[in-house]
Amino acid sequence: MIKLFIGGLADNIQEMDLAIFVSLHGKIETIKVVRDRATGKCKGYAFIEVINQSDASNIISMLNGETFKGNVITVKQSAEEAPKKVFKPKPSGGQPPKSKRPRVQR
Template structure:
């Protein structure tokens, strides 16, 4: 699966409008328009998943820098961010205590 980032979108964009616009250049699996929770308006970007790398490259080459609904859009491969490792727990004396009692000799 290849994930594309689409930036520069209008705040009133609908998923179906974007799907129709992009699907002319490649087969789309999913679209996620990122919206403000309070207002429901688009934050200006979306993510699109396509199965084929060829479709992804075609969509990028055909739509990057094009005008859509009055805005110039940016289309590029999304950079996956590796999940952060949790911070190590601080060591205390409790952490070193054995869970089983020691035998007295």
Template sequence: MVKIFIGGLADNIQEMDLAVFVSLHGKIETIKVVRDRATGKCKGYAFIELLNIEDAKNIISMLNGETFKGNVITVKLCEDEAPKKSFKPKPAGVGAASQAYKSKRPRVQR
């Protein structure tokens, strides 16, 4: 799947309107208009997934800088997202974890 970004959308945009506008230039698999949770209004951008890169390139070349519902839109290919790092503790015996446990509290001399 290839993902493209569309920015500069009006706040009252509907998914179907955008789908009809974009589908003239390539076959759409999924569409996600990003909305404000409180108001339900479009935040000004959307993501569209396509099956092949040729459709994505065609959509980008045909629609980037065009006017849609009174706004000039930006259309570009989404860069691959870096995988999110998750915390994984090191197994015992590896690196700092193998050192003897040290309390964070200083010991009081008696």
């Protein structure tokens, strides 16, 4: 899958409107409009995933710099994400974890 970034979106954008607009130029697999948790308004950008590079290239070339819902949008291939760190919870119970080395008595 190829992930594309779409920036410059209006704050009242709906996923379906964006999907229809973009799907005219390539087949979309997933779409995620990034929203503010408190207000539900779009933060101005979204991510879409397409299956092949030819669809991604076509979407980028046809839509980058175009006007959508009154805003000029930016469309580009998203940079690969760095692997996320695995969360390791600390032991509960208020006791520190046991040391692997024995303590030396002085």
